[in-house]
Amino acid sequence: MQKPEGGHLRIEHLRLRLGAFQVADLSLEVEDGQYFVLLGPTGAGKTVLLETIAGLHRPEGGRLWLDGEDITARPPEQRGIGFVYQDYVLFPHRTVAENVAFGLALRQATAWERALPWLARRRLRRLARAQAVTDALDLLHIGHLADRHPRHLSGGERQRVALARALVVQPRVLLLDEPLSALDPQRREALRGELRRIHRALSTTVLHVTHDFEEAVALADRIAVVHAGRIEQVGTPEAIFRRPATPFVAEFVGVRNLFAAQASPAGKGITRLAVGGLTIIAAGHAKGKVHLAVRPEDIVLSRHPQESSLRNVFQGRVTAIEPRGALVYVTVEVPRSGEKPLPLVAAITAPALETLALRPSDPVTAGFKASAVHVF
Amino acid sequence: MMRNRLFLPFALLGAVLIWFVAWPLLRTITAVTPAALWHTLGEPEVAHAIGLTFGASAAATLLALVLGVPLAYLLARAAFPGKALVEAIVDIPVVVPHSAAGIALLMVFGRQAAVGKAFAALGIRFVSATPGIVIAMLFVGLSFLVNAARDGFRSVDPRLEHVARTLGASPWQAFWQVTFPLAWRSILSGVIMMWARGLSEFGAVVILAYHPMVAPVLIFERFESYGLDYARPVATLVILISLLVFLFLRWVGRDAEA
Numbered sequence: 001m002q003k004p005e006g007g008h009l010r011i012e013h014l015r016l017r018l019g020a021f022q023v024a025d026l027s028l029e030v031e032d033g034q035y036f037v038l039l040g041p042t043g044a045g046k047t048v049l050l051e052t053i054a055g056l057h058r059p060e061g062g063r064l065w066l067d068g069e070d071i072t073a074r075p076p077e078q079r080g081i082g083f084v085y086q087d088y089v090l091f092p093h094r095t096v097a098e099n100v101a102f103g104l105a106l107r108q109a110t111a112w113e114r115a116l117p118w119l120a121r122r123r124l125r126r127l128a129r130a131q132a133v134t135d136a137l138d139l140l141h142i143g144h145l146a147d148r149h150p151r152h153l154s155g156g157e158r159q160r161v162a163l164a165r166a167l168v169v170q171p172r173v174l175l176l177d178e179p180l181s182a183l184d185p186q187r188r189e190a191l192r193g194e195l196r197r198i199h200r201a202l203s204t205t206v207l208h209v210t211h212d213f214e215e216a217v218a219l220a221d222r223i224a225v226v227h228a229g230r231i232e233q234v235g236t237p238e239a240i241f242r243r244p245a246t247p248f249v250a251e252f253v254g255v256r257n258l259f260a261a262q263a264s265p266a267g268k269g270i271t272r273l274a275v276g277g278l279t280i281i282a283a284g285h286a287k288g289k290v291h292l293a294v295r296p297e298d299i300v301l302s303r304h305p306q307e308s309s310l311r312n313v314f315q316g317r318v319t320a321i322e323p324r325g326a327l328v329y330v331t332v333e334v335p336r337s338g339e340k341p342l343p344l345v346a347a348i349t350a351p352a353l354e355t356l357a358l359r360p361s362d363p364v365t366a367g368f369k370a371s372a373v374h375v376f
Numbered sequence: 377m378m379r380n381r382l383f384l385p386f387a388l389l390g391a392v393l394i395w396f397v398a399w400p401l402l403r404t405i406t407a408v409t410p411a412a413l414w415h416t417l418g419e420p421e422v423a424h425a426i427g428l429t430f431g432a433s434a435a436a437t438l439l440a441l442v443l444g445v446p447l448a449y450l451l452a453r454a455a456f457p458g459k460a461l462v463e464a465i466v467d468i469p470v471v472v473p474h475s476a477a478g479i480a481l482l483m484v485f486g487r488q489a490a491v492g493k494a495f496a497a498l499g500i501r502f503v504s505a506t507p508g509i510v511i512a513m514l515f516v517g518l519s520f521l522v523n524a525a526r527d528g529f530r531s532v533d534p535r536l537e538h539v540a541r542t543l544g545a546s547p548w549q550a551f552w553q554v555t556f557p558l559a560w561r562s563i564l565s566g567v568i569m570m571w572a573r574g575l576s577e578f579g580a581v582v583i584l585a586y587h588p589m590v591a592p593v594l595i596f597e598r599f600e601s602y603g604l605d606y607a608r609p610v611a612t613l614v615i616l617i618s619l620l621v622f623l624f625l626r627w628v629g630r631d632a633e634a
Binding site: 081085092103165166 | 533535536538539540541542543544545546548549551552553554556557558
């Protein structure tokens with residue numbers, strides 16, 4: 001499979017209303033080859049939005065552009081936009097290979113088969129053996145399932161079939177509606193890796209909807225945080241977590257120490273993470289470009305460095321002290337050679353703050369365990 | 377197996393009902409010798425009545441299939457004003473006494489009525505003619521087919537059609553390649569129900585067309601004119617053939633799933 005031509009999607013002042021859900025005025029631009037994630041709480045109508053982009057609902061206003069063409073009025077079958085639902089929605093009466101061959105069979109249908117679609121059954125059977133189908137199955141590592149029926153597959157296998165089915169027709173844009181949410185954690189992580197690998201291999205433009213911040217950060221080139229049918233903020237994962245534009249975004253993404261890093265194995269179940277001049281040690285295995293997060297509650301502050309089992313200990317300076325509820329959030333900037341200091345946020349109790357007697361610009365030691373570093 | 381104290385009394389109550397259906401049928405079948413059955417089948421009047429019954433019911437079912445399946449799809453998928461009314465109208469034939477239905481049809485398709493006259497101009501007569509039998513069967517049976525098909529379509533996730541569309545299917549192709557095959561078993565069971573309903577129809581048919589005679593009318597006539605002994609072989613024959621066809625269609629339906 002190769003990358004299809006084009007894939008630049010522009011949504012302009014989209015308005016739509018469906019049941020309780022409504023979008024007032026939504027504009028969005030997804031670059032050709034980008035992995036774009038729409039991040040928002042469950043039930044924010046993100047499915048309806050994707051279905052509208054696919055052409056399954058008619059918007060009340062606004063325009064959709066694909067590679068400079070106005071596709072607002074185009075029926076879904078002429079858009080070249082693929083769709084994968086959270087719960088797979090495979091054709092239960094067809095085998096895995098026939099599911100994947102479905103779109104190809106439609107493209108090769110003769111005039112007779114378009115007029116009398118029940119004649120197309122034989123073409124579907126034949127195309128289930130075609131090279132393109134085999135390639136798609138292999139890409140998702142499900143070649144051995146070709147002749148099985150969807151009802152005999154696990155959730156992860158079904159989602160791979162759904163992806164292969166959407167990818168084999170080389171959509172210009174692939175819409176993914178919470179594609180990992182129905183899976184158990186282990187499968188979710190495996191398939192997340194697959195999505196990243198496939199996107200790198202094909203660089204198909206992807207618009208992926210999720211409520212899971214980790215998923216968004218792990219996959220996205222760009223993230224848009226949506227809330228109540230509106231876009232709250234668009235930016236790179238780092239920008240969104242570092243500088244939330246609205247209270248909702250801050251609340252939704254939570255206070256986290258989130259950084260981009262370069263991972264390399266350091267043996268004995270340990271990974272070394274280079275964060276622009278600093279090295280952070282994490283438990284587990286990772287390689288290449290990753291993100292890491294440390295919960296503020298997991299960061300320990302002390303006046304002086306002391307010997308401990310903490311694998312990550314940094315000297316820094318207090319830059320902000322912010323009481324919030326039962327906890328106080330202390331920002332510590334750790335200096336880096338030739339770069340801006342790294343801000344770490346620690347959450348400690350009010351009595352602990354009193355004991356340490358910390359004030360802004362005081363020197364302080366911040367430490368956390370390797371197992372408190374979350375890599376994704 | 378799960379044990380439940382209720383099972384035994386419930387089974388006894390149910391057994392009464394099963395006996396009530398099976399025993400009279402069995403009695404009728406066993407009361408006639410195979411030779412007598414063969415002889416009855418050889419009577420031109422009987423053979424013709426049975427052929428007419430099956431043919432007319434098949435024609436009515438085919439009509440309902442062509443006109444009713446699209447309606448069933450609309451009822452399952454579309455929201456439109458007056459939908460509740462349409463659904464009620466589809467159900468009405470089930471509650472109207474069939475002789476009354478026959479009268480109602482006569483009012484519209486009779487020789488004096490406008491629609492009847494229009495069809496007469498095309499050479500189609502309903503009163504005392506095969507088309508009359510067909511529309512009587514259509515009227516009393518269409519609810520079964522439309523409702524079964526509607527439930528079948530309703531059970532197909534509309535998102536399957538959505539996915540098919542994004543893969544390049546026109547609405548027509550999505551219907552035939554995804555929705556219809558998945559709803560087919562329900563539609564087939566509706567077809568069987570409606571066809572069987574047509575075979576057994578007496579009240580509406582007898583009002584529109586006493587002649588040509590369908591099997592239920594023939595049984596009635598023989599019973600009235602000559603008594604039980606003459607009616608019984610025909611009744612047995614009709615029961616047997618109906619059972620065979622019913623089993624066959626059930627078997628076809630099962631095969632379609634595999």
